[in-house]
Amino acid sequence: MRIFRRLLSLVVSLAIVGLLTPTPLLADHAHPPDSDVPLFLPDRSGDYLCVPSLTYRQPQRCPPFSPGARRVRLEYLRAHLPNPLPELPVEEIEPPEDNRVSNYTYAYVVKLPAPTYAHPAEAEVGMPPKRLFEDGFNWFSVQGKVEYNGQLWYQVNEEEYIQADYVVIVRPSHFHGIVLSEQPRYPFAWVVRQTQAASSPGGTPDGPILRRYDLVTLYGQIDVGDSWWYMIGPDQWIAQDTVGRVDVDPPPEGVAPGEKWIEVDTFEQTLAAYEGTRMVFATLVSSGKGRKNWTPDGLHRIWAKLPTTPMSTPDSGPDKPDWYYLEDVEWTQYFFDDYALHAAYWHDAFGFVRSHGCVNLAPLDAKWLFRWTSPPVPEGAKVVYSDDAHPGTWVWVHHSHPIPGILP
Numbered sequence: 001m002r003i004f005r006r007l008l009s010l011v012v013s014l015a016i017v018g019l020l021t022p023t024p025l026l027a028d029h030a031h032p033p034d035s036d037v038p039l040f041l042p043d044r045s046g047d048y049l050c051v052p053s054l055t056y057r058q059p060q061r062c063p064p065f066s067p068g069a070r071r072v073r074l075e076y077l078r079a080h081l082p083n084p085l086p087e088l089p090v091e092e093i094e095p096p097e098d099n100r101v102s103n104y105t106y107a108y109v110v111k112l113p114a115p116t117y118a119h120p121a122e123a124e125v126g127m128p129p130k131r132l133f134e135d136g137f138n139w140f141s142v143q144g145k146v147e148y149n150g151q152l153w154y155q156v157n158e159e160e161y162i163q164a165d166y167v168v169i170v171r172p173s174h175f176h177g178i179v180l181s182e183q184p185r186y187p188f189a190w191v192v193r194q195t196q197a198a199s200s201p202g203g204t205p206d207g208p209i210l211r212r213y214d215l216v217t218l219y220g221q222i223d224v225g226d227s228w229w230y231m232i233g234p235d236q237w238i239a240q241d242t243v244g245r246v247d248v249d250p251p252p253e254g255v256a257p258g259e260k261w262i263e264v265d266t267f268e269q270t271l272a273a274y275e276g277t278r279m280v281f282a283t284l285v286s287s288g289k290g291r292k293n294w295t296p297d298g299l300h301r302i303w304a305k306l307p308t309t310p311m312s313t314p315d316s317g318p319d320k321p322d323w324y325y326l327e328d329v330e331w332t333q334y335f336f337d338d339y340a341l342h343a344a345y346w347h348d349a350f351g352f353v354r355s356h357g358c359v360n361l362a363p364l365d366a367k368w369l370f371r372w373t374s375p376p377v378p379e380g381a382k383v384v385y386s387d388d389a390h391p392g393t394w395v396w397v398h399h400s401h402p403i404p405g406i407l408p
Helices: 002-017 052-057 069-079 120-124 363-372
Strands: 022-024 090-092 105-109 114-116 131-133 137-142 144-148 151-157 160-163 167-170 178-180 188-191 195-198 205-210 215-217 220-224 227-233 236-239 243-246 260-265 270-275 278-284 298-301 304-312 324-336 339-343 359-361 394-398
Touching: 052 069, 069 220, 114 160, 120 144, 120 160, 137 151, 195 227, 205 236, 215 227, 243 270, 243 278, 270 363, 278 363, 298 324, 324 363, 324 394, 339 363, 359 363
Parallel strands: 137 324, 260 394, 339 359
Antiparallel strands: 022 220, 090 178, 105 137, 105 167, 114 131, 144 151, 151 160, 178 278, 188 215, 188 243, 195 205, 195 236, 220 227, 227 236, 260 270, 270 278, 298 394, 304 324, 324 339
């Protein structure tokens, strides 16, 4: 009776600590060739408990909470780690020779209220401003600068100037995704917050330091309690919430064989572009933040493309806290109502939710996608709409999670 109570206590303790289930990761979610039998029975509610020796000899017969299960799972994943580790077939997007990622120079209004004038002389004589920005989030593209009576002014539009003291010139993000020369064999991810690898899942950080935007390959995963850990190399594990993950997924229903399509994963904050079943491009994005601004799920076609366009808050004004004004938003592609893929020059938070509903991309990524998608945009065109002869590329927005049942 005492032995039975000890075994029952062990079962309860292990269940509370967390169920550890390993998954060797392959890009197409297939099992490794030698794993036809699951490592542990999928039913976690077994009414028996394997002793350690049986867990080691025949793990497929044992519940996942058996003694020694953690060690068996880790040894299984180590055994399936390829040697040597394969390199991701990457062709990086190279920035232009002059290192400019945008056609524009942008400035952010840091001092409010901020008036603009048709000419600096109008401010000197006390004429009313052309525009007055009293609140919100305001950005201009700078066309030039002039000095007038010892003060520096920026020209932000034709016949519109703002005093330099009101704005700060900001450099857009130089982050960019990857072009894939062949189908990746394993899932991969960008580090979105600096982390240090651990030698075991859930363990003390003791490995290499990984910095934001580092690219890693994911060779296995294991759940520790209510969180997941990814194996990125021999005895190197990182937590799921430190990365934005990309998997090779099949085309959603409705996309014809061989068609181009774009996948936006609003949980992982990643985007992947496909030609049929083959992934050709991937990157981090920033989609809508909060339930009010959440980017809606669904499969849609790009219906309009604009090389550049202004954006502002609908049904608001420059004197309201929710106001935003963004000049010359490049590489804009509307795919559902007023939701668009477009460049974001005003932040470098890719991999985290940020927008009012659109899908923000780093400028170089937005440019690459704009040139890759349909309909094509002729040189000099200000806007192109899709039609029956030139249908827009599919955009599939969805919310995934490595732990089933987790909602946004």
